[in-house]
Amino acid sequence: MSTTKRHSDLERTFGKEAVATIASSHVLLVGAGGVGCEMLKNLVLLGFGKITVLDLDTVDLSNLNRQFLFGHEHIKQPKSVVARATAQKFNPHVDITSHLANIITDPKFTVSWYKGFDLVYNALDNLEARRHVNRMCLTANVPLVESGTTGFLGQTQVILAGKTECVDCVPKETPKSFPICTIRSTPSQPVHTVVWAKSFLFVQLFGNDLDLGEMDESEASKEELNTLKKETAELLELRDVISKPEFGKNVFCKIFDVDIARQAEHNVDNGRQKPDPQSWDELEKLAKHLDGAHIAKSRAQNVWSREEAFAVFLDATKRLQTRFNNGETLEFDKDDEDTLDFVVAAATLFATVHHVTTKSKFDLKQIAGNIIPAIATTNAMIAALAVQQGVWQLTSPERARDYYISRRGGDRFFTVTKPAPPSSSCVTSSAARVVVMCDVDKTKLSDLVEWVSKFFPKEELAVLSSQLIYDVDFDDNLERTLADLGVKERSFVTIMDDSDDDIKLRNLEIYFEPRESAGEASSEKISNITPIPTVPTYTVEKPEEDDDDDDELEVADTSKRGFSEIDSVVILDEEPSKVVKVDEGTDEVKKDVQVEDVEEVVLLD
Amino acid sequence: MSEDSLMQKRLMEERKTWRKSHPFGFFAKPAKDQNGNLDLTNWNAGIPGKEGTAWAGATYPMLITFPKDYPTKPPRCRFDAGFYHPNVYPSGTVCLSILNEEEDWRPSITLSEIVMGIQELMNNPNPHSPAQNDAFAAFQKNKEEYDKRVAEQVKKYAA
Numbered sequence: 217m218s219t220t221k222r223h224s225d226l227e228r229t230f231g232k233e234a235v236a237t238i239a240s241s242h243v244l245l246v247g248a249g250g251v252g253c254e255m256l257k258n259l260v261l262l263g264f265g266k267i268t269v270l271d272l273d274t275v276d277l278s279n280l281n282r283q284f285l286f287g288h289e290h291i292k293q294p295k296s297v298v299a300r301a302t303a304q305k306f307n308p309h310v311d312i313t314s315h316l317a318n319i320i321t322d323p324k325f326t327v328s329w330y331k332g333f334d335l336v337y338n339a340l341d342n343l344e345a346r347r348h349v350n351r352m353c354l355t356a357n358v359p360l361v362e363s364g365t366t367g368f369l370g371q372t373q374v375i376l377a378g379k380t381e382c383v384d385c386v387p388k389e390t391p392k393s394f395p396i397c398t399i400r401s402t403p404s405q406p407v408h409t410v411v412w413a414k415s416f417l418f419v420q421l422f423g424n425d426l427d428l429g430e431m432d433e434s435e436a437s438k439e440e441l442n443t444l445k446k447e448t449a450e451l452l453e454l455r456d457v458i459s460k461p462e463f464g465k466n467v468f469c470k471i472f473d474v475d476i477a478r479q480a481e482h483n484v485d486n487g488r489q490k491p492d493p494q495s496w497d498e499l500e501k502l503a504k505h506l507d508g509a510h511i512a513k514s515r516a517q518n519v520w521s522r523e524e525a526f527a528v529f530l531d532a533t534k535r536l537q538t539r540f541n542n543g544e545t546l547e548f549d550k551d552d553e554d555t556l557d558f559v560v561a562a563a564t565l566f567a568t569v570h571h572v573t574t575k576s577k578f579d580l581k582q583i584a585g586n587i588i589p590a591i592a593t594t595n596a597m598i599a600a601l602a603v604q605q606g607v608w609q610l611t612s613p614e615r616a617r618d619y620y621i622s623r624r625g626g627d628r629f630f631t632v633t634k635p636a637p638p639s640s641s642c643v644t645s646s647a648a649r650v651v652v653m654c655d656v657d658k659t660k661l662s663d664l665v666e667w668v669s670k671f672f673p674k675e676e677l678a679v680l681s682s683q684l685i686y687d688v689d690f691d692d693n694l695e696r697t698l699a700d701l702g703v704k705e706r707s708f709v710t711i712m713d714d715s716d717d718d719i720k721l722r723n724l725e726i727y728f729e730p731r732e733s734a735g736e737a738s739s740e741k742i743s744n745i746t747p748i749p750t751v752p753t754y755t756v757e758k759p760e761e762d763d764d765d766d767d768e769l770e771v772a773d774t775s776k777r778g779f780s781e782i783d784s785v786v787i788l789d790e791e792p793s794k795v796v797k798v799d800e801g802t803d804e805v806k807k808d809v810q811v812e813d814v815e816e817v818v819l820l821d
Numbered sequence: 822m823s824e825d826s827l828m829q830k831r832l833m834e835e836r837k838t839w840r841k842s843h844p845f846g847f848f849a850k851p852a853k854d855q856n857g858n859l860d861l862t863n864w865n866a867g868i869p870g871k872e873g874t875a876w877a878g879a880t881y882p883m884l885i886t887f888p889k890d891y892p893t894k895p896p897r898c899r900f901d902a903g904f905y906h907p908n909v910y911p912s913g914t915v916c917l918s919i920l921n922e923e924e925d926w927r928p929s930i931t932l933s934e935i936v937m938g939i940q941e942l943m944n945n946p947n948p949h950s951p952a953q954n955d956a957f958a959a960f961q962k963n964k965e966e967y968d969k970r971v972a973e974q975v976k977k978y979a980a
């Protein structure tokens with residue numbers, strides 16, 4: 217299609233004025249992965265005047281099936297640079313800038329920098345970066361189009377400060393870490409047995425270093441795992457015989473017989489079925505005619521019996537043993553059959569021991585690799601919808617919508633909603649914000665408190681960075697400088713109402729813009745670059761006093777506090793920032809909002 | 822950091838609630854960091870042994886660490902390493918159902934409830950979740966030895 221033809225088509229679709237607006241707009245695209253590549257293509261073809269694309273990653277072989285701006289020859293090159301080069305060819309009139317950079321840590325990306333864009337598109341694969349861009353856009357007051365996909369699910373939403381829901385409005389699922397008590401002695405789900413096999417047993421036997429994946433999500437688990445490591449130092453001793461043929465047998469007997477027998481003996485009646493130690497002699501007899509290597513290959517879709525698992529366990533152990541003895545550093549990789557077979561077989565045996573239902577190698581692989589397949593079609597649809605919403609935001613904002621794609625149960629495929637207002641319980645949305653210029657090396661904490669009290673009129677207020685800097689009960693540092701207290705340029709400080717008042721002020725977030733990007737110096741110690749905000753108030757709901765002081769733990773209904781419990785899903789590609797619940801086949805997407813019809817969708821391309 | 826904001830809000834509430842009233846004999850306060858600020862994610866606490874039990878007579882120091890996604894996830898509560906109790910790991914970490922995300926942890930559980938739960942656990946160990954061999958084996962099979970070790974520990978922390 218010629219550029220001219222495309223231009224006239226666009227004018228017919230969007231109108232002359234809209235096309236002119238698009239051509240004069242400067243947009244930021246954060247992320248050039250599965251969704252980002254699709255978006256960049258769409259942005260370029262729509263004729264956005266200036267596009268800045270940012271990614272910190274390099275192209276990997278596994279990207280090529282869905283990230284169409286990259287080819288084999290680009291492997292190991294920066295995604296941002298390659299994406300720019302490829303997309304530029306689609307439309308030479310577009311001015312594309314690329315950054316190989318980390319959006320969170322790179323000092324270039326200040327609030328002032330964000331203010332330079334008409335619109336920001338998020339195409340990110342992790343929550344931390346999403347939340348960061350969300351907060352920066354809210355502070356800079358720049359519209360953000362947020363999007364993500366997980367397998368067949370996808371979502372895109374427009375985020376406007378004070379007007380719509382933000383990334384933090386809906387509680388996010390965080391990857392589950394598994395308490396060591398559960399993993400070791402009371403596993404109850406296939407995922408527990410996989411975590412045990414992969415993050416504990418495999419690492420102990422073949423690992424280099426106790427890099428413990430799921431088990432060190434929180435410090436707590438890491439800590440407890442270290443303990444476990446100590447407790448099972450015997451296991452490490454087994455490494456002494458790793459070069460010998462009896463290694464497999466020794467490992468099996470320790471792990472599935474001796475340790476379990478000990479545990480069964482200690483486990484007093486706690487309502488759980490006692491674990492079943494597995495006898496080497498018995499299984500060896502049962503598995504006599506089984507070929508572990510063959511089972512591992514040919515029965516990947518079936519749940520293995522314990523003797524099949526036994527045969528694969530010994531075979532895979534032998535394979536890993538050989539590699540280990542050849543000096544190879546072994547790491548679990550779902551695509552490394554030897555490591556996968558070992559983990560699947562060990563998890564199956566562990567499940568047998570603990571009476572946990574188990575799954576096929578195919579299913580356990582998904583669990584072990586935390587895989588939810590990234591689907592190019594979902595990415596392409598979401599990217600198209602997201603870019604479309606951005607166009608509406610710039611040209612006729614009243615038309616912008618949130619979109620959800622789902623493909624389960626009897627639900628509708630597309631759900632279209634008007635953007636929801638910010639959640640009143642969202643700390644991020646409800647905060648007032650101001651950008652200031654301030655010499656943090658000279659300004660004292662007392663200066664800041666004094667400055668703030670002009671428009672945050674509370675006696676009892678708290679000042680927080682990632683730490684608590686000041687409150688009524690902690691005024692030690694008033695005469696020290698902000699820099700001394702760890703407050704740097706490019707960072708936020710939160711002012712919190714710490715009073716007992718019935719009507720309280722929301723948080724105030726102060727962003728310290730670097731002086732060089734903030735423009736002319738001021739004689740004031742602290743001067744605001746953005747207008748002084750009016751800090752909103754809210755009425756505190758007093759919880760009912762519980763005056764009886766007994767030791768019983770009263771566990772209140774968690775839903776009252778606005779926390780929701782969400783199933784754990786660990787996601788590989790760009791996940792939706794809003795949780796679309798996927799339990800029991802009911803994909804309910806915000807039932808309470810007005811759902812409009814599907815006819816509204818205008819698909820690009 | 823925005824990801825900390827919910828956690829901070831809740832911990833400030835806990836700090837205030839604690840300041841206004843807390844169970845008698847207990848203490849809990851955020852630790853100082855290297856800048857001289859208070860680290861809301863690490864609290865130094867003290868759990869007094871319950872009167873009328875073998876644990877009375879000492880206050881046991883404890884470090885309470887709140888993860889980033891608190892209160893969705895529970896804090897970790899740790900006595901000194903080597904603390905003698907059937908449900909305390911050799912590292913000092915307490916194994917208690919209300920501190921376990923997969924068991925009875927709920928975001929609404931307060932700091933007071935946690936420390937009182939731990940005080941309660943001291944004299945009522947849970948035989949179903951052993952965390953160390955030493956104390957567990959003695960508790961099950963050698964009551965005399967167990968009582969002796971508990972008494973020694975009381976003496977150690979009595980000062």
Ligand SMILES: [Zn+2]
Pocket residue numbers: 381382383384385386638639642643644645646
């Ligand atoms: Zn929000």
